[in-house]
Amino acid sequence: MEFVAKIFSMAIAAIFVQNFVLARFLGLCPYIGVSKKLDSALGMGMAVIFVMTMASTFTWLIQTYLLVPFKIEFLQTIAFILTIASLVQLVEMVIQKTAPALYKALGVFLPLITTNCAVLGVAILNINEKFSFIEAILNGFFAGLGFTLVLLLMAGIREKLDKAELPKSMKGMPIAMIVAGCMALAFFGFAGLKI
Amino acid sequence: MKYYLKLGFVLLIITIIASGVLAYINSITKPIIEKNQRKTKEEARLEVLPSAVTFDSISYFNDEVVYTGKNEKGEIVGYTFVASLYGYSGDVKSMIGVTPELAVNKIKIIEQKETPGLGANCQKQEFQKQFENKIKSSMMVDKDGGEIISITGATITTRTIANSIKTGLAMLEEITSELEELTSDKEEKVK
Amino acid sequence: MTIFKEFTKGFVKENPVFVMALGLCPVLAVSSSVENAIGMGAAATFVLVFSNIFISLIKNFIPNKIRIPSYIVVIASFVTIVDMVMEAYVPALHKNLGLFIPLIVVNCIILGRAEAFAGKNNVIRSIVDGLGMGIGFTLALIVIAIIREILGAGQLLGFDVLPETYKPMLIAILAPGAFIVMGLLMGLMNMKKK
Numbered sequence: 226m227e228f229v230a231k232i233f234s235m236a237i238a239a240i241f242v243q244n245f246v247l248a249r250f251l252g253l254c255p256y257i258g259v260s261k262k263l264d265s266a267l268g269m270g271m272a273v274i275f276v277m278t279m280a281s282t283f284t285w286l287i288q289t290y291l292l293v294p295f296k297i298e299f300l301q302t303i304a305f306i307l308t309i310a311s312l313v314q315l316v317e318m319v320i321q322k323t324a325p326a327l328y329k330a331l332g333v334f335l336p337l338i339t340t341n342c343a344v345l346g347v348a349i350l351n352i353n354e355k356f357s358f359i360e361a362i363l364n365g366f367f368a369g370l371g372f373t374l375v376l377l378l379m380a381g382i383r384e385k386l387d388k389a390e391l392p393k394s395m396k397g398m399p400i401a402m403i404v405a406g407c408m409a410l411a412f413f414g415f416a417g418l419k420i
Numbered sequence: 421m422k423y424y425l426k427l428g429f430v431l432l433i434i435t436i437i438a439s440g441v442l443a444y445i446n447s448i449t450k451p452i453i454e455k456n457q458r459k460t461k462e463e464a465r466l467e468v469l470p471s472a473v474t475f476d477s478i479s480y481f482n483d484e485v486v487y488t489g490k491n492e493k494g495e496i497v498g499y500t501f502v503a504s505l506y507g508y509s510g511d512v513k514s515m516i517g518v519t520p521e522l523a524v525n526k527i528k529i530i531e532q533k534e535t536p537g538l539g540a541n542c543q544k545q546e547f548q549k550q551f552e553n554k555i556k557s558s559m560m561v562d563k564d565g566g567e568i569i570s571i572t573g574a575t576i577t578t579r580t581i582a583n584s585i586k587t588g589l590a591m592l593e594e595i596t597s598e599l600e601e602l603t604s605d606k607e608e609k610v611k
Numbered sequence: 612m613t614i615f616k617e618f619t620k621g622f623v624k625e626n627p628v629f630v631m632a633l634g635l636c637p638v639l640a641v642s643s644s645v646e647n648a649i650g651m652g653a654a655a656t657f658v659l660v661f662s663n664i665f666i667s668l669i670k671n672f673i674p675n676k677i678r679i680p681s682y683i684v685v686i687a688s689f690v691t692i693v694d695m696v697m698e699a700y701v702p703a704l705h706k707n708l709g710l711f712i713p714l715i716v717v718n719c720i721i722l723g724r725a726e727a728f729a730g731k732n733n734v735i736r737s738i739v740d741g742l743g744m745g746i747g748f749t750l751a752l753i754v755i756a757i758i759r760e761i762l763g764a765g766q767l768l769g770f771d772v773l774p775e776t777y778k779p780m781l782i783a784i785l786a787p788g789a790f791i792v793m794g795l796l797m798g799l800m801n802m803k804k805k
Contacts, residue, residue, distance in 0.1 A: 251636055456699070
């Protein structure tokens with residue numbers, strides 16, 4: 226029971242309280258870049274959840290069984306970014322072969338994810354927070370879920386914004402930023418929430 | 421096939437060179453980083469217990485060492501420990517200097533991630549000063565009927581700090597009473 | 612394009628932050644004070660210049676297929692160097708910037724410049740390009756940080772600059788303020804362009 230409670234509080238923390246985009250400022254490029262349409266936002270979100278969970282798993286293993294025993298923690302950044310890059314490549318190849326339908330939906334977004342700082346961010350955070358193996362995987366999954374949630378919210382708002390009458394110079398990116406600010410304000414209400 | 425081997429080989433060489441350079445720089449910076457970390461803790465200890473000359477470790481609390489501070493004559497002039505509890509958005513850690521009578525001598529916030537402009541004001545001197553000379557029973561925030569005046573808009577942070585010091589003082593009470601028993605036992609044996 | 616134009620293009624015309632909207636994460640995250648902004652800008656500029664130099668030097672030896680991974684290794688090495696040196700010599704700043712120093716690796720500006728410029732040009736031009744883009748990035752960071760620090764704390768570089776009667780607009784240094792200030796500045800840039 227205690228374990229369930231812990232997972233629940235981790236989920237709340239990663240999705241709402243410390244939302245990757247709105248509270249930690251990670252993964253902003255796709256958040257602004259891929260949030261114009263609802264269905265592409267959904268595709269991107271799914272791809273991020275998948276890669277973040279996988280990346281959390283593998284980087285944790287590499288840190289614990291490779292970097293720490295050989296005392297080469299200073300290679301962390303290189304090791305993690307290479308892991309993530311090859312992981313993304315591998316996932317792309319596997320999906321292409323085994324699930325063409327899924328590849329059609331996610332394929333375009335996968336290369337973009339390598340440079341999504343949320344993925345490297347969650348990998349490093351898992352180590353900094355001294356999470357256990359299970360906790361790291363779950364944290365990666367929940368953080369991706371939080372990312373997808375705000376990405377979808379944003380896409381929904383932006384589809385409506387397209388029809389709004391705006392000053393010409395505020396169209397597109399600037400208004401998206403201000404909307405993000407308002408969302409961050411709303412998410413600020415979650416700060417300090419503890420379960 | 422040969423082509424792919426060549427690709428792997430080039431990448432391997434780049435990575436090996438990079439690792440070598442990094443290992444060299446790491447060997448230079450690592451001792452400095454470790455020294456810095458030790459120094460900041462030492463400085464914080466001296467700041468909260470300025471009358472002490474030497475510090476002896478006596479126990480562990482919050483994964484940090486609890487020290488007794490002694491003057492030149494070897495008399496105990498107080499204790500230091502690190503108080504730590506989860507505040508509003510992260511752990512608030514503070515170095516606490518305590519007098520031999522177990523009243524707070526001085527506190528110094530060493531780590532916090534509270535909201536800038538609200539909870540982060542706990543780093544202000546005026547706030548930290550009010551803890552001086554307070555004993556365990558008066559570690560209570562004004563909202564709970566105590567004497568500690570909370571930071572505007574950050575009662576949670578204030579309460580966290582007060583509670584973390586309170587549990588620390590309780591821990592010290594236990595340790596010092598044990599130590600006293602030990603020393604009185606020894607004295608009896610000598611008699 | 613003359614060398615001088617190459618240098619100054621990143622300041623306003625092709626500003627990586629305001630015009631190209633690249634590398635937004637660190638811009639929004641560390642711009643709550645001017646001090647952090649300068650530190651972050653300097654770190655990113657260092658990585659940008661040195662990875663540009665190295666990539667333009669080794670570009671002819673690297674097979675096209677492994678171009679991107681090789682660039683990433685070069686960039687990650689310089690980022691790690693910056694990370695270690697900062698932790699050793701400016702620990703307070705290192706702590707403030709925290710996670711965002713290792714994350715310079717995935718800053719789109721740096722890989723973007725490596726791929727679009729240093730991989731195709733000679734060393735001198737690559738240095739100039741890296742320096743120009745780095746300064747443009749730093750300028751953008753400082754502009755946002757000045758606005759946020761003055762509004763949100765009534766301070767500049769830690770010194771009080773507004774009269775004591777000014778009540779700091781806290782939101783400016785919190786997360787929502789970062790987005791809103793950025794949005795308004797981008798709008799302003801758009802207005803000026805037309």
